[in-house]
Structures are given as structure tokens and as C-alpha cells.
Amino acid sequence: MSEIIKNRYEFTVLFDVENGNPNGDPDAGNMPRLDPETGYGIVTDVCLKRKIRNYVETVKEDSTGYRIYIKDGVPLNQSDKDAYISLGIDEKEANKRKEEIDDQIADFMCQNFFDIRTFGAVMTTFVKAKLNCGQIRGPVQLGFAKSIDPIIPQEITITRVAITTEADAKKKETEMGRKHIIPYALYRVDGYVSANLARKTTKFTEDDLALLWEAIINMFEVDHSAARGKMSVRELIVFKHNSELGCCPAHKLFETINVKKCEDIIVPRKYTDYNVTVNSDEIPEGVELIRML
Template identity: 45%
Template sequence: MTTIKNRYDFVFLFDVKDGNPNGDPDFDNMPRTDEETNQGLVTDVCIKRKVRNYVQLLKGLESPYDIFIREGNVLNLLINEKRNEADKEDEDEKKAVAKGRMKMCEQYYDIRTFGAVMSTGEEKEDSDSTEDVNADGGKDKKNKKKESKKKIKGLGVVRGPVQLTFARSIDPVDAKSHTLTRCCVTNDNGNNNTMGNKNTVSYGLYRMHGFISATDAAKTGFSEEDKELLFEAIINAFENDHAAARGEMNPRALIVFKHESPLGNARAGQLFDLVKVEKKEGIEYPRSFGDYIVSIDKCQVPATIEVEELIK
């Protein structure tokens, strides 16, 4: 597979209706919000999880599309396995670590895409002990010293070529907590039929920005095929992730800027500013994607950058 040669920046719009797109465990799983503006937030980790889940369903955990960060994996065991393989192939420690990192990138799609921390600290390895020589030239057995050396444990850190921002809603969201009840009780010594709470936002259109670095892709082996799979996963992220708690979540726009050069031909912020999302006239409380107008000022896009809308 050929690694990508171009830089990419993209804008992803998605919405939620009567659901919780990303609960905050520090606040009783209420939808995440900016406390000052009441705009809704969805973390990059949340979207990455959905991408991983889609790739896992599509590719079935087979190399080179295995998933490193997933339920059931014992990460240190997987890291040490590759480290031990690399140590057997190369006695030079630095070369072994680099070789082990590349093996991880080759097997795991999410490491090749998002990067990973694969360092578990440092461990000390004791070498042969030495004995002090006393003034008479004899060995002092009471004052033995052990020389120790530090060996890097794990495989260090891989910086992924794909980086995502938090998603932020275009307008403030109305976050609510709904008490749920049921018609039966859990035991025969009470009549409390309260079941719990469901937290939702009435409606929110969220905007996320993404970046794909060609220079970092060369280090992990992130290929054109990987990039196409990433966009496919983003578009289909919610299709196999439905849950009553999340309500209705749908992708609405994926606008990709492809630079002619690996380092880019314009600043990402400059390109993002060309994508406008505005409420239609007369709409005070948006309740659907149809209440917004999304526009791209393509006349201001440099000739060395291609624009593609992947969701029509």
C-alpha cells in the first residue's frame, strides 16, 4: 500500500435529535457542554471509538486492520510481544524499538491512523556485581556494589497522522434529564417503580475539524486505502451504533480539502473559515438539519487545493 502524499483538512458535520451524543461521567452522564456558552461538545475520543468499531465490523480484526484499543485487549502483553520479536531480530535497542513500532503500525489500523502510547516506563536490569578492593589489596565482601543499566520498556510513542478536534454544536443545546419509570417493582417489599434517568439534548448540529499529515503518514505507513477507509468510517460511524440513549444521530456533511503538497498550500484555519453554517431566516430554535444552510466559498479556495463533498 502506498502512503499518502498529500495533506488533507476536513470538516465533519453531524447532528443529534432527542439523544445524548457523548455523556460526561463527571456530571451524571449529562451531555457534554461548554458551561459558558451552553454549546454541546463531543470529544475526539468518542468519534475515534466509532471509527474503530466500524473498521472492526468491516474488516474483522485481521491484520493490517486489527484494532489495538478495543475491549478485551491487554495492551502491555501485545506491546511486549512485538518488542520481544524485535529484540530477537536486532540487538541494537534503538533499532529494535523502531522495528517494534513499525510492526505495531503494520498490524493495527488505529495505531497507523491515530497513533498510540506504547511506553510503560523504564525498567532496571542488574549487571554482574563488583566488589570493592580494600587497602591491603583484598576483596571487601561486605561492600558489594551492583551496576545497573536502564532499558527502555515498551515501544515508545507513535504520533498518528490523523488528528481530530472536539466537535462543538453550532448553537447552544437544551440539555435535559428525564426520569423513567416502569410498571413493575424489583422486590415485594416496596412500591418504588422509578427506573432511572435518560439525558438528552433536544437537537444539536455539531461541527468537528480533522487533519491528516502526509509527513506523519510516512512514519506509520498510513496509505491511500487507509484514508478512504477513514472517510467511509466517519460517514457510517452512527449506522451500527444506534442506541436508545443516543437518539437519532446522522452525518450531514463531510467536506475535504486536499492539498497539492505534503506540507499543505494554505493554513487549515483559512480553509475552515470558508465553510459557513448558518440558521435560516426566522429560525430561533433549530430542530432539524433543514433549519440550517451550509455553504462553501469555493471562489476563495487556492487553485492548489481540491475541495470534495463526500456527503451529498
């Protein structure tokens, strides 16, 4: 296992969608999420973390230390049980030495699950011993992604020739459905990596960090679908501080990144319709700018 990270990081990811729905809103008939006051598109942090988890699960295939806690088809308490079974904890022992047992379980979950070591988790499902795995605050945090410009979702009518039932087949030759898309949108999300939390809580390592960057760059490459259209990560801009606690407020670094439409573009329809610049003169001493993509 490599060393625990010693540097604070901030990062910005730019990704786009073409003729797809990047994050459907169940409260709005699965239309693309948007801010109703401004019309800007939104993609939740939960959605993006799901893509990162899926990539890690694909490349690591549940190898030691890289299991995924929040995954399809696996109840959370099943993973919780693994902790006390592996540690040989029974109900009587847990009640007698609760504080010590809680620390053991937290360490087990961090060592074995990449997403807990990275994002943290709320693990309060009760098992036979009435013992939960607690709450762990992870060193890596993401905000909501927001589109650079307002979006106008479109509802597309689609048809199919395969009829659902024999009775319907006698009355019609096709069936109709709906599909929600955004013709094009560029999104930005900002994130944080705390070396202080990595040292104190999850022991997030340099190898974990390298895998995180890899997963962010490739998070849509193993997750393509017709519903999401063409989605691509276009930029991963990283700010590396020379210390654990950092050299300046995060917002000052994020403000050095400017994403604007090219002057002659009215309605953007591709990534090159935007100019992306970083004002390196405003980055303070002690912070390194790294453009990974």
C-alpha cells in the first residue's frame, strides 16, 4: 500500500452531453435536471459518484482493498455483516467494548472499500448484533455540476414495431414512447481532496488518488447508453497545494478558471464552441496547476 496523501487538492471537471439526458429528475418525469429559476442544467454529486464507482468496480473487479460499498444488487447490510464476521465480533462482545469495536469496524470498512475510503459513507444498517458500522466522512467531496449556459430539454417521440401484447397487435402496428434529451450542454463541477481527513479518518493513499483521477477521466467511457447520449470528460484541472491544509481558499483557485462561449457562437453545439482558460497569474505561491486532460 502506498503512502497516505500529504497534499490538499482542489479540482474542476468539465464534461459535456450531446443528444442525451445526463441526469434524469424523477420529480419531473425523468426530464434532465435543471434550476427552474435560471434554466441552468444540473447533475447531482450522487450521479457523478456513481460513474466513478462503476469505473473502479469495472477495472478492479472487487480485488482486495477495492470493493465498492454502494453498488447495484448488493444490500448495504450484507457488506456491513462482512465487517463483524471477518473480525469475529459477536453481540455480547460488541456491547461490552462498543467504542473499541466501532473503531475496528471503521478501519475494516476503509481498508476494504474504495468508495468508503474516498467519499465516506453512512453505514447505519443494523445487523444481528444490533451493531452499525457508523458514519465516515471521506476526504473527497464533489458539488453539483452546473451547465455553463441555460439548457432547453427536448421531449422526443419515438416509435417501435414490437407490440407489447397480442391483443394490442390486432389493433395497431406500432407503439409510441417519449425520450428526453439535451441537444448539447457543457457542465462544470468542482471538487475537493482533504489530506487532513485522509490522515485522520480513511487513510486515502497516493494510489487511491491516482485511481480517482483515472476514474474521473474515464467515468463515462464504461457507462455509455442510448439514454445518456454522447457524454465525455473534456477537462480535469487540478490544483495541488504544497501542504496538508493548503495555501489559500478553494474559491480563489476555482475563480481562475474561465469557461465562455466563443464570440461568434450563439447556440453552442460542440466543445470547441467554448474557450477554456486558466489565469495562472492569479494562482498563489505554493499551489501547482496540473491540467490532466
